[in-house]
Amino acid sequence: GENVEQHPSTLSVQEGDSAVIKCTYSDSASNYFPWYKQELGKGPQLIIDIRSNVGEKKDQRIAVTLNKTAKHFSLHITETQPEDSAVYFCAASKGPPGYALNFGKGTSLLVTP
């Protein structure tokens, strides 16, 4: 089955700096790569996603890049703010929209003022 590896497991940055989280996947048939943010006591919430026919996508301070050849994708957060502190999960799926997601183990991001 699909195996999604995520690094680093913890990341601490100062407010205003950039944060980068990287993921690799094993199944070349995967075609959908979302990123979820999970705050303490809450369920994960989608922050950005990308499909395999696109190399990069940006939404304000958040961007995701995808390298299909190398089977890795990354989340970039610029101008980090304390409210960005949370656990971030990457995921991969090979089905149509809504198909079962395989999640990475998560990255705990701490943004210090």
Next chain:
Amino acid sequence: DTGVSQNPRHKITKRGQNVTFRCDPISEHNRLYWYRQTLGQGPEFLTYFQNEAQLEKSRLLSDRFSAERPKGSFSTLEIQRTEQGDSAMYLCASSRAGGSTGELFFGEGSRLTVL
């Protein structure tokens, strides 16, 4: 609030007892998912429904686990003869089939502790 609702939020039970969790999805969503999350791990897929049909089950879903969605609205996840290894957060999510994105909307989860 029109988000995904899960009950109970917390359940403590003794090993060997049965427990049932309920999920009420966003009303116009016809897909419903169950995931399990343990401490320090990402959510693991258990099963999903489109309307009342259970379309996929993970091998993680042992015979002690059963999920239903009888009228294509709310869903229940029952765990029989609980074991300590069942202790986890059980997350429910919903989505709209045919939507332009694959976004899943998660509930806040039901935390199970098996003593």
